[in-house]
Amino acid sequence: MAIVHFSPLDKKRWRDLVKLRGQVLAVALVIASGIATLVMSLTTIEALEDTTDTYYQRYRFADVFAGLTRAPDFLTHRIAELDGVMSVETRISQYVTLDVPDFNEPVTGRLLSIPEHQQPTLNQLVLRKGRWISGRAEDEVIVSENFADAHQLDIGDNLAAILQGSKRSLTVVGIALCPEFIYALGPGALLPDDQRFGILWMSREVLASAFDLKDAFNDVALSLHHGADARAVMTELDTLLKPYGGISAIPRSEQMSNWFIQNEIAQQKSMAMVLPVIFISVAIFLANMVLSRLIATERTEIGLLKAFGYSGTQIAWHYVRMMLVIGATGTLIGCAVGVLFGHYNIDMYAQMFRFPVLIFQPGVHNYVLAVLAGVLASVLGALGAVTRAATLPPAQAMAPPSPPAYRHSIISSGALQRKLDQSTRIAIRQIERWPLRSIMTSTGIGFSVALVIMTFQWDDALNHMARVYFEQAQRQDVVVGMSQPRAIHAVQDFTHLPGVLRAEPMRYISADLSVGNVTHRGTLTAIQQHASLQPIYDDANDITVAVPESGLVIAHRLARKLNVKVGDIITVNVLSGRRPTLSLTVTAMIETYIGMPAYVNLAYINRLLMEAPNMNFVNLLIDEAQQPQLFSELKQTPIVAAITIKSAAQDAFQRTLVDHLMVFVSMFSLLAAMLGFGVAYNSTRIALSERGRELATLRVLGFTRGEISYVLLGEVMLLILAGLGLGCALGYGLVWFIITLFDTELFRIPYLIEPSTYGKAVVIIFIATLLSAALVRRRVDKLDLIRVLKTRE
Amino acid sequence: MPDNTLPTLVAKDITKVYQTGEVEVRALDGVSFELYRGEMVVLLGASGSGKSTLLNILGGLDRPTTGSVLFDNADLSRMSEHDLTLFRRDHVGFVFQFYNLIPSLTARENVALVTEIAQHPLSPEQALELVKLENRLDHFPAQLSGGEQQRVAIARAIAKQPDILLCDEPTGALDKQTGILVMDAIATINRELGTSTAVITHNTVVGGMADRIVSISDGRIAGIEHNRQRVSAAELDW
Numbered sequence A: 001m002a003i004v005h006f007s008p009l010d011k012k013r014w015r016d017l018v019k020l021r022g023q024v025l026a027v028a029l030v031i032a033s034g035i036a037t038l039v040m041s042l043t044t045i046e047a048l049e050d051t052t053d054t055y056y057q058r059y060r061f062a063d064v065f066a067g068l069t070r071a072p073d074f075l076t077h078r079i080a081e082l083d084g085v086m087s088v089e090t091r092i093s094q095y096v097t098l099d100v101p102d103f104n105e106p107v108t109g110r111l112l113s114i115p116e117h118q119q120p121t122l123n124q125l126v127l128r129k130g131r132w133i134s135g136r137a138e139d140e141v142i143v144s145e146n147f148a149d150a151h152q153l154d155i156g157d158n159l160a161a162i163l164q165g166s167k168r169s170l171t172v173v174g175i176a177l178c179p180e181f182i183y184a185l186g187p188g189a190l191l192p193d194d195q196r197f198g199i200l201w202m203s204r205e206v207l208a209s210a211f212d213l214k215d216a217f218n219d220v221a222l223s224l225h226h227g228a229d230a231r232a233v234m235t236e237l238d239t240l241l242k243p244y245g246g247i248s249a250i251p252r253s254e255q256m257s258n259w260f261i262q263n264e265i266a267q268q269k270s271m272a273m274v275l276p277v278i279f280i281s282v283a284i285f286l287a288n289m290v291l292s293r294l295i296a297t298e299r300t301e302i303g304l305l306k307a308f309g310y311s312g313t314q315i316a317w318h319y320v321r322m323m324l325v326i327g328a329t330g331t332l333i334g335c336a337v338g339v340l341f342g343h344y345n346i347d348m349y350a351q352m353f354r355f356p357v358l359i360f361q362p363g364v365h366n367y368v369l370a371v372l373a374g375v376l377a378s379v380l381g382a383l384g385a386v387t388r389a390a391t392l393p394p395a396q397a398m399a400p401p402s403p404p405a406y407r408h409s410i411i412s413s414g415a416l417q418r419k420l421d422q423s424t425r426i427a428i429r430q431i432e433r434w435p436l437r438s439i440m441t442s443t444g445i446g447f448s449v450a451l452v453i454m455t456f457q458w459d460d461a462l463n464h465m466a467r468v469y470f471e472q473a474q475r476q477d478v479v480v481g482m483s484q485p486r487a488i489h490a491v492q493d494f495t496h497l498p499g500v501l502r503a504e505p506m507r508y509i510s511a512d513l514s515v516g517n518v519t520h521r522g523t524l525t526a527i528q529q530h531a532s533l534q535p536i537y538d539d540a541n542d543i544t545v546a547v548p549e550s551g552l553v554i555a556h557r558l559a560r561k562l563n564v565k566v567g568d569i570i571t572v573n574v575l576s577g578r579r580p581t582l583s584l585t586v587t588a589m590i591e592t593y594i595g596m597p598a599y600v601n602l603a604y605i606n607r608l609l610m611e612a613p614n615m616n617f618v619n620l621l622i623d624e625a626q627q628p629q630l631f632s633e634l635k636q637t638p639i640v641a642a643i644t645i646k647s648a649a650q651d652a653f654q655r656t657l658v659d660h661l662m663v664f665v666s667m668f669s670l671l672a673a674m675l676g677f678g679v680a681y682n683s684t685r686i687a688l689s690e691r692g693r694e695l696a697t698l699r700v701l702g703f704t705r706g707e708i709s710y711v712l713l714g715e716v717m718l719l720i721l722a723g724l725g726l727g728c729a730l731g732y733g734l735v736w737f738i739i740t741l742f743d744t745e746l747f748r749i750p751y752l753i754e755p756s757t758y759g760k761a762v763v764i765i766f767i768a769t770l771l772s773a774a775l776v777r778r779r780v781d782k783l784d785l786i787r788v789l790k791t792r793e
Numbered sequence B: 001m002p003d004n005t006l007p008t009l010v011a012k013d014i015t016k017v018y019q020t021g022e023v024e025v026r027a028l029d030g031v032s033f034e035l036y037r038g039e040m041v042v043l044l045g046a047s048g049s050g051k052s053t054l055l056n057i058l059g060g061l062d063r064p065t066t067g068s069v070l071f072d073n074a075d076l077s078r079m080s081e082h083d084l085t086l087f088r089r090d091h092v093g094f095v096f097q098f099y100n101l102i103p104s105l106t107a108r109e110n111v112a113l114v115t116e117i118a119q120h121p122l123s124p125e126q127a128l129e130l131v132k133l134e135n136r137l138d139h140f141p142a143q144l145s146g147g148e149q150q151r152v153a154i155a156r157a158i159a160k161q162p163d164i165l166l167c168d169e170p171t172g173a174l175d176k177q178t179g180i181l182v183m184d185a186i187a188t189i190n191r192e193l194g195t196s197t198a199v200i201t202h203n204t205v206v207g208g209m210a211d212r213i214v215s216i217s218d219g220r221i222a223g224i225e226h227n228r229q230r231v232s233a234a235e236l237d238w
Ligand SMILES: Nc1ncnc2c1ncn2[C@@H]1O[C@H](COP(=O)(O)OP(=O)(O)OP(=O)(O)O)[C@@H](O)[C@H]1O
Pocket: B018, B019, B020, B025, B026, B027, B045, B046, B047, B048, B049, B050, B051, B052, B053, B054
């Protein structure tokens, strides 16, 4: 049996840790917060990646997607023969209007063909309920689970779809998920809205006859051999499909659903970089503060140990090990909380995305990273103080420290002299005496305020974005999409529908915009000269920009991507119709929060395309009172393929983003409050330990507990107040940093912080610091006057 | 001139028992004692005999286990913590062996600390003049010698014009020469302000400066000696 031997230094270390447990815990908790955010982000990222990978693999998510007008089935073999292609799935895809029982508003559905009796080769379905289509009956349909849940559809229920102008009743036989539609966006939608957009799978035969595509297809998905050059395959595929109205192919990375998920992962990655760094930096500072104080009180002991023959290294190692114990505690708690939060996070994603598989197996590397961060924080935190301890000459160590030299200063002795009472003067001199420490304390508090501002700013920004996007930039109530381009004068037909106050044509044109060798796959939004329902709107500057006679108005972000300025020419490869290549001049630029739009005059583009004046969307302003009649008319209109209701989209935005955000906001506010608490508690505790004698003296002189608390807490409060102010500035900067980090192609977060956000942040952190002050105040009340004064410091 | 008929403070049969675990220490064991108006008392006794304990109880820093301490008909032993604080604030000045000055305040400011909260204080300048430190007003403690620091502590203790001045080994950390200066300052205060003063010391010679010398031994008063003729600090045979 091994005999555990504790050296006297080991025992001393444990007693010190127990004695300082409050401060030790505060430091450990701040380290834990940093480690927790790190572990949470890392495990969430890993789980998201593992889960989607597994999902994709198991259900054979395709690598390349392409849409076209119509191609004969025999082309399938030619596609399969392309270099690098493993398998090919051709299919029929069509947007239709649905009529769902008990739901008044029109619903857009995407019909996709599947083979009868068997799974498709690619983009297979996860059948959650019911059965596969049988091929015996024409009306069988499998619906996506999101859609089924949103409408409480069950096996055997019916819904109607308008296929090529004729209304067909469909029977739900199965409910399924598909890796292709984890994130299912309706045409023109910003966010998923499961009530108004759904995926439906039907028999290839049935769809072929309904849409006049016998022995033909209008959509294709490919999987590639490992290591195949996707770009090359896509180029060849484009060439092959061009005569058949092919819209150029997109790789998996640009596929809508997957793109959103990758975006989510990317955001988590940015978080994983920023937050732990902040927390761990503050932890390092706190650790340094606590250890410095401990070493200051133990000068004599250090001197004695050295006199006994302990080396500087041994002493340093003693304190480093002590710090490592604190770091280890923090890391342990951080890992546990982080994994818990990570699990909670991924559960939330699993629910949101309806993953049929969920892989949460955090790899060892997460913990290794966490431990490394913990050790780093401990060692850096111990470094300064420990070096001082190790190099302290024993003789000097055993002499009491020379009294701190205070100085007269402008603030505490100058013109303000008579206005200050002695207690306030003590607080100010104290701060002047330890400027670095004071700055660090304020900065620590500042960072916790900044963190809260950052979290609440998301809410401000999203609300602002929603307001601008849905209320200012878009003034229509309904956007109607047509199954095929129509002549512009068809707008008149809409004006006559019940409740329509105004109708304006619009055309979306898919196109590749390129300058030099940079290409952006996007859409031109073509609107009429004086379009008022969907104007060209500058989100950041809050102005409407006139539609130019000719040329393009593009978003700044697009301009940056293509590296163009006003007056430059962009090559536009139109991806539909005769697929002409146009050269358009940039005439103006706008700032947008969402997307990278490019606006063009409708008449002008139609002229360039050498087509009869065409449109494929109509914007409607409606009278809300007549909305039901309008919707039921629209549902019956054959040319209507999709209907987007703005208020519904706005609701969806609110539900999905803002509600999801609240969890995030409360989680980080809690961590930030912990940080603020930790900083304030340590500062106050250390002030108390350094100044116990002073406070006892004041008590003897007849100061009440409240008055000496003011002397002690006054200093800390001044620093906290400074920190709260500083925090607002830091928050401003942090928000800017995060926004720059998150400037994606999809959206730019508006740089807007509501005054109430500053207020909330300041209040939350102030409460956290008050709590720590209250804890220390209890110790002040228990101060043993006689014992303190009897001893020499 | 001390007035032997008017006690400022009356301690009646006080005991103080410290209970540390199993061990019970009787620091004071039935002490009755009066501090008369304007008089100067020196407390002598072996280390551990209970002098500091008695002084702390008289000054309202601590409470007796049994017995009472009367000041103006009020019993200190029954006062609330807050009332004790007010008692100290208005009526008592303390001086300790370790000067306990606030390092971040100058001499003047250390005194002002007390004058700000007192009812009829001297000005800090007056108080410092009484201890002959009128030339050190704006020095921080770190810039003063030990004796000077102790005199600032005395100025701080008496600036409120307390009824009682309690000094626990005020010269304990000082050399002889400085000790004289400090004891001289205390005697001046006692004489000029008429403050009832109690001084603990290990130096029996200091007894010569007092009206009465109280010997304490094992928590009891072992004897009281009256001095017919008080001598000044400088005249003592240190
Ligand atoms: N807080 C305490 N807990 C337990 N015992 C105490 C405490 N304070 C004092 N004592 C004990 O009470 C007794 C009297 O102590 P006191 O400090 O009054 O002595 P003193 O006469 O002032 O001695 P000295 O001349 O050394 O200052 C001593 O035996 C001491 O150990």
